[in-house]
Amino acid sequence: MHEIVTYKTVEGYLVCSFAGRLDTGVTDMIEDDLIDHIMIAGLPVKFDFQNVEFVSSPFLRISIKAARVAPGMEIIIVNALSVIKEVYDMTGLSKMFRFEDVRK
Numbered sequence: 001m002h003e004i005v006t007y008k009t010v011e012g013y014l015v016c017s018f019a020g021r022l023d024t025g026v027t028d029m030i031e032d033d034l035i036d037h038i039m040i041a042g043l044p045v046k047f048d049f050q051n052v053e054f055v056s057s058p059f060l061r062i063s064i065k066a067a068r069v070a071p072g073m074e075i076i077i078v079n080a081l082s083v084i085k086e087v088y089d090m091t092g093l094s095k096m097f098r099f100e101d102v103r104k
Helices: 024-041 057-069 082-090
Strands: 005-010 013-022 045-055 075-078 097-100
Touching: 005 024, 013 024, 024 057, 045 057, 045 082, 057 075, 082 097
Parallel strands: 013 045, 045 075, 075 097
Antiparallel strands: 005 013
């Protein structure tokens, strides 16, 4: 089975690399594990969306939950498609997240 999220420490950040469609079913499967990794690591967090094609509203909800437990209450989202950034913009969540290296 293809992993939906993998975790690694890179240059002082916990990098959570996601793959595929982050829809309701996937969100239910990864929520507790994601939050646990963030809390245990105690490091600044990056979400890598290089291999993500879709985010659902339940994933936006766990993004908020993750930001609340992340050090500094900030998560950097890297390598997101511009349409995914637009979803965060439209919902007002881009104020909580910093986007870097947005792809077309």
